Structures are given as C-alpha cells and as structure tokens.
Amino acid sequence: MNLTQKRAAQLLKKFPRRRVLVVGDLMLDRYVYGSVSRISPEAPVPVVKVERETSMPGGASNVACNVRALGGKAAVAGLLGKDAAGVELRWLLADAQVDVECALMFPGAGTIVKERIIAERQQVVRVDFDRAAAGSPRQSEKFRALLAVELGRADGVVIEDYGKGAVTQEVVDLVLETAAQRHVPVGLDPKEGHDLDVKGITVATPNRKEAFGIAGLIDPGAKENPLADKALAKAGEILMAKWGAVNLAITLGPQGMYLLTRGKAPRHAPTRAREVFDVSGAGDTVIAAGVTALAAGADFLEAMELANVAAGVVVGKLGTASCTPEEVLQHMKAPRK
Numbered sequence: 001m002n003l004t005q006k007r008a009a010q011l012l013k014k015f016p017r018r019r020v021l022v023v024g025d026l027m028l029d030r031y032v033y034g035s036v037s038r039i040s041p042e043a044p045v046p047v048v049k050v051e052r053e054t055s056m057p058g059g060a061s062n063v064a065c066n067v068r069a070l071g072g073k074a075a076v077a078g079l080l081g082k083d084a085a086g087v088e089l090r091w092l093l094a095d096a097q098v099d100v101e102c103a104l105m106f107p108g109a110g111t112i113v114k115e116r117i118i119a120e121r122q123q124v125v126r127v128d129f130d131r132a133a134a135g136s137p138r139q140s141e142k143f144r145a146l147l148a149v150e151l152g153r154a155d156g157v158v159i160e161d162y163g164k165g166a167v168t169q170e171v172v173d174l175v176l177e178t179a180a181q182r183h184v185p186v187g188l189d190p191k192e193g194h195d196l197d198v199k200g201i202t203v204a205t206p207n208r209k210e211a212f213g214i215a216g217l218i219d220p221g222a223k224e225n226p227l228a229d230k231a232l233a234k235a236g237e238i239l240m241a242k243w244g245a246v247n248l249a250i251t252l253g254p255q256g257m258y259l260l261t262r263g264k265a266p267r268h269a270p271t272r273a274r275e276v277f278d279v280s281g282a283g284d285t286v287i288a289a290g291v292t293a294l295a296a297g298a299d300f301l302e303a304m305e306l307a308n309v310a311a312g313v314v315v316g317k318l319g320t321a322s323c324t325p326e327e328v329l330q331h332m333k334a335p336r337k
Contacts (some may be wrong), residue, residue, distance in 0.1 A: 101150070
C-alpha cells in the first residue's frame with residue numbers, strides 16, 4: 001500500500017472544507033429486526049417475531065451520508081414521491097446534515113423503499129417498493145435548474161445511477177459540462193442496462209459483475225492474481241473507451257480493486273477488509289471516499305487506496321453503513337490478519 005497514515009490524515013483533514021454533490025436515485029432503507037423460533041404452518045418459511053425497526057438513507061442518499069461521516073460537506077440531487085417515505089427520507093438526510101434543497105418531491109410517484117427483514121443477524125428477505133420517480137417535462141426542468149445551482153457550489157460530484165429515473169442524459173450532460181468548466185472531479189457509479197454518454201468522467205467504480213455486463217462480456221471467473229486476469233483487463237479496456245474515462249476502479253470484493261488510468265499500466269489494490277459481516281453499501285463508501293479524496297487534492301491511487309480502507313471498515317458492520325475518519329486511520333494502524 002502506497003498511502004501512508006500521515007498522508008491519509010492530511011487528506012482527511014481537508015474533507016470538512018470540501019462539498020460533494022451526489023446526483024442520483026434517492027432511496028429509503030428500512031430494517032426490521034427480529035428472532036425466529038418456528039416455521040410458519042402456512043408455508044415452509046420462518047416466522048420472524050419483530051423486535052425493532054429502523055430506517056436510514058439508501059441509494060444515492062447513502063453515498064451522501066458516507067461523505068458526511070467522513071467529514072465532508074454533502075448535498076443530494078434527486079427525485080422523491082410526495083409521500084410519508086419521502087418526508088422521512090428528507091428528515092433523515094437533514095438530520096445527518098446533508099443538504100436536501102435539490103431533493104425534489106412531487107405527487108404521482110412513490111419514494112423508493114427497500115425493506116429488509118433480519119433475524120439472528122441474517123437477512124431473511126428483502127421487499128422493494130419501487131415506483132420510478134419520472135417527473136413531467138416541467139418538473140424535470142425545475143430539477144435541472146436547481147441542480148445547476150448546486151453544481152456551482154460543489155467541489156466534487158458523484159453520479160449514482162440505479163436506473164430509477166433521476167439520472168437522465170440531460171442531467172449527465174449538465175453535470176459534466178459544469179464540472180469541466182469548474183475543474184471538479186466527477187465519479188460514476190454505473191447501472192448495468194442503463195446506457196448513458198458519460199465521456200470525460202473522472203472515475204467510474206463498477207463492481208466486477210457490472211463491469212463485465214456493461215462491457216458486453218461473459219465473465220469466465222476471477223483469477224487468483226487480478227493483474228493476470230486477461231478477461232478483466234479486456235473488460236477494463238472496453239469500459240475506458242466506452243466512457244472516455246480518465247480513471248477506472250473495478251471493485252472485486254475480497255480481491256480488492258483493479259485500477260486503470262489513461263496512459264498507465266493497470267494496478268491492483270488488495271482488499272483492506274479484516275472481517276466481513278455485510279457488503280451492503282460498500283460500493284457507496286468507495287465512491288464517496290474516492291471522490292471526496294480527489295476533491296481534497298489526492299491523486300487517483302491515493303483516493304482509491306483511501307476508499308479501499310473505508311470499504312474495509314464498512315463491510316465489518318451489519319447493514320448499510322458508513323465510517324468516520326477516526327475509523328479509517330485506526331483501520332490502517334491495526335495489523336492485518
């Protein structure tokens with residue numbers, strides 16, 4: 001690992017002076033926790049006795065919360081239904097000190113909710129309430145006007161695309177044009193099957209499955225050494241050309257990250273996880289930490305190594321999670337198992 005604890009601390013100290021705008025599909029994550037002591041007489045499924053419930057921001061909202069947890073300033077831009085879930089999500093974001101001025105609510109659509117039933121620390125089932133928030137032309141125009149204002153205040157931008165309607169080509173064009181004029185980094189967390197022209201993106205962070213799917217390749221399976229994985233290298237080359245990306249970070253789960261920079265040889269960043277409980281939200285942590293680090297003056301390798309450490313902290317927690325600067329530095333100090 002090239003990133004030292006001293007350099008990581010220097011970058012993290014700059015985070016509170018950087019504002020990152022997260023543009024994308026805003027979601028509410030609900031968790032229902034309980035215990036299982038019997039099987040239902042109606043069907044061969046467990047009966048979960050509910051003990052407690054909680055809600056937290058998900059999707060693009062979780063990326064913004066990750067930025068805040070790491071010390072950066074955060075704002076979201078997206079679409080919500082004018083419903084109880086939308087009100088709850090806006091309140092949760094505001095309570096986390098995330099700017100919600102560009103989280104536009106309108107009638108006729110439901111806020112996206114993902115509800116997870118968890119028993120004995122295991123997820124039993126997930127229930128999705130998923131009505132895409134596609135606004136009218138007038139509402140879309142209002143959203144882009146608000147977005148333009150937020151882009152003028154941002155030091156970095158994340159495009160968090162779940163294919164639910166918030167991220168359109170018009171939105172992407174506005175983000176990239178404004179970011180290029182202001183010389184701020186833009187990160188893309190892409191969605192397979194939602195093809196957009198994002199040429200000029202600073203960094204994209206697909207996982208392995210997304211990378212092969214978007215590249216139109218069949219994944220033959222991971223090699224022990226990612227740098228010797230010819231199929232992975234081919235997928236990376238295709239995506240770099242397709243997106244016109246300056247950098248690409250393909251997340252590989254327990255294998256860490258495969259890193260590409262225009263004009264340089266591929267690099268590999270091994271995983272920094274020590275114990276894995278839940279990978280939910282790890283990708284959100286990677287792009288949140290990576291783009292905030294770039295906005296703070298890190299080079300691409302430093303940003304991705306810092307993001308790798310942050311993701312290693314998050315997968316050691318249950319549920320959609322984030323981490324603090326103190327946890328990042330402590331994780332770097334602790335000996336690897």
